[in-house]
Amino acid sequence: MKSPLSMLVAVLSGLLVLAGYFFPFPALIAIRTPMLDWAVTLAGIAGLVAIINLMVGVHLKRLREPGSKRFFSIVVIISFLMVAVFGFYLGPADQKFQRVVTAIQTPIETSLMALLAITLTYSSLKMLQRQRNWMGFVFFLSVILFLVINSGILAFSAEIPVLQDLLSGFHQIPAAGARGILLGIALGSLAAGVRILIGSDKPYSG
Numbered sequence: 543m544k545s546p547l548s549m550l551v552a553v554l555s556g557l558l559v560l561a562g563y564f565f566p567f568p569a570l571i572a573i574r575t576p577m578l579d580w581a582v583t584l585a586g587i588a589g590l591v592a593i594i595n596l597m598v599g600v601h602l603k604r605l606r607e608p609g610s611k612r613f614f615s616i617v618v619i620i621s622f623l624m625v626a627v628f629g630f631y632l633g634p635a636d637q638k639f640q641r642v643v644t645a646i647q648t649p650i651e652t653s654l655m656a657l658l659a660i661t662l663t664y665s666s667l668k669m670l671q672r673q674r675n676w677m678g679f680v681f682f683l684s685v686i687l688f689l690v691i692n693s694g695i696l697a698f699s700a701e702i703p704v705l706q707d708l709l710s711g712f713h714q715i716p717a718a719g720a721r722g723i724l725l726g727i728a729l730g731s732l733a734a735g736v737r738i739l740i741g742s743d744k745p746y747s748g
Contacts, residue, residue, distance in 0.1 A: 552738060556735065558574060559574050559577055559578065601615035625643070667682065669681060688712070691709060691713070
């Protein structure tokens with residue numbers, strides 16, 4: 543049986559931070575602020591450990607294995623070392639460093655978005671083939687509709703007031719979907735936090 547000390551520390555820490563939000567007394571704020579700073583620091587260290595594990599535990603091991611994956615591992619390691627060295631030397635706020643990183647990151651993100659569009663179109667077709675119902679048809683129609691709207695083909699709609707208002711209304715639909723996703727994430731995080739506070743889940747017990 544594991545010691546209840548870890549559960550007690552986690553529950554008390556969560557309750558203190560939560561109480562500091564709802565009851566902003568100076569004593570609670572003085573306790574909450576350093577605890578949040580510790581959490582941010584630990585999250586940063588965890589991210590650094592994950593990056594080191596990715597470089598050393600995955601890509602360096604691939605260099606010893608024959609195959610085509612070695613080339614991609616070499617590219618990843620060289621890119622990581624260049625970004626790390628220039629980032630520490632110039633600083634993340636340097637304009638030239640940000641310009642170079644943006645010039646590399648933007649084409650990659652654009653390619654990923656194009657790949658996502660193709661994947662969604664193919665997935666909608668497969669769904670429509672397997673499930674011939676109104677949900678599959680609505681999903682397929684939504685994918686095609688928003689791909690056409692966001693492609694710039696309907697740029698001439700700025701000269702037609704009725705069509706412009708209609709497209710403006712369609713542009714509000716993804717925002718509503720994003721709010722729904724964020725609301726679901728918030729409710730899920732709240733449920734997970736409550737389960738940890740009452741001791742139902744114990745991710746800190748190892």
